[in-house]
Amino acid sequence: MKARNILLIIFIIFLVGFLLLGWGIKALFKGAVQGEIxxxxxxxxxxxxxxxxVGDHESAFSSDYVTSTEIITFIEDxxxxxxxKAVIFEINSPGGSAVASDEIGQAIKELRETTNKTTVSWIREVGASGAYWVASNTDYIVAxxxxxxxxxxxxxSYLEFSGLLDKYNITYESLSAGKYKEMGSPFKELSEEERDIFIEELKQIHQYFIEEVANNRKLxxxxxEEFADGRVFLGEKAKTLGLIDEIGGKKEALKYIETKLNITAEIVEYKESVSFLQLLTKLMSEQGFSMGKGLGTALTETNEKGVMT
Structure with a gap:
């Protein structure tokens, strides 16, 4: 009986592995065909x-953020x-790192200056802060x-734990060389002088942002400065202020390109390629998560039917 169970388990493992392999190969070849088309x-x-x-993805499957390195690679390609003949940037981002946003913006600017390629930003739900910094570098913005x-x-912003340490009578001792080396440590309060230094740096970056938008949007x-106070604006108001050029979406972005360049637009999506090994890794990780989630849900539902704590 035990031998039969072992054989059954081996067969199931083999079957699952075979199905995963077949699905992965199918997806791999599907991607290649799309590339040819x-x-x-x-x-x-x-x-x-x-x-x-900034930087690269820690995982090829992380879709929670976008890196400047990846976007710049696509721009260079x-x-x-x-x-x-043209590049559309489909934007749905609240912003992020000032450095990363500027890196992408400079890459777009270089693309415009060294080639005759037209650049258009197509803002979906949100294109704010650093994402707008990026968008402002393109020839045309649709939202x-x-x-x-x-x-x-x-x-x-930063977290400060000094009050918590005092509450539990925990002593924090820092050894450093340099008056401001410890500035921003979560284990001590900021001095007024340190706070002023941080605020001055933020103001400087804010000025960079204002100057970039003014130059890019010809304002x-x-x-x-009249509206550079952190507010977000809906499409119509943004158009009135000169932040965008047209109310619309993908259709309007393509129409602008076709009219300007006198071409029939055919789109190719630039995205990171995925290896077969990465595909299998993703599948296995997702299945493992789903199984764990199912177990947790079952336990929760059992608890809800009984005594709640």
Whole structure:
């Protein structure tokens, strides 16, 4: 009886592994076919979806944020491809790192200056703060009438545990060389001098932001300063202020490109390629999570039917 159970388990494992392998190979070849179909495309679509950060993804499957390195790579690929005549940036992001936003913005600016390729930002639900910094570098900005744009401001924050340490009579002792080396440590209160230093730095970055928007959108610095207080604006108001060019979506973005360049737009989406090994890793991790979630849900439901604590 035990031998039969062992054989059954082995068979199930083999069957699941075979199905995963077949599904992965199918997905792999499907991606290759899609790539061949879009060879004649002349408009690149690059998505900026989620908070913007510097560096690379820790995981190829993390979709919670977008990295400047990844987006810049796509921009450079579009720049080198002679078939690509325009680039649409599909934006749905609340912003993020000032450095990462500026890196992407500079890459777009370089693309415009070194080639004749047209750049368009298509703002979906939100294109605010650093994401708007990015969008302002393109030739044309389209947004929905309910899209949230703007938020020209800078924020920084940190946690402070000094009160908690005092409450539990925990002593924090720091050894450092340099008057401001410990500035911003969560284990001590900021001095007024340190606070002033941080605020001054934020004001400087804010000025960079204002100047960038003014230059990119052909507005005066004074005009931008009037609404550069961190507020977000819906599409119609953003258009009135000169933050965007047109109310619309993908259709309007493509129409602008076709009219300006006198072409029929054919889109190719630029996205990170996924290896077969990464695909299997993702599948296994997702299945493991689902199984754990199912167990937790079952236990919770059992508890809800009994005594609640």
């Amino acid at each position: 879009t060879e004649g495309a002349n408009v690149a679509l690059i998505s900026i979806n989620g908070p913007i950060v 579009a720049e080198k491809n002679d078939n690509i 929905n009438k309910m899209s949230m744009t703007g938020s020209i401001g800078v924020i920084a 005066t610095k004074k005009q931008v």
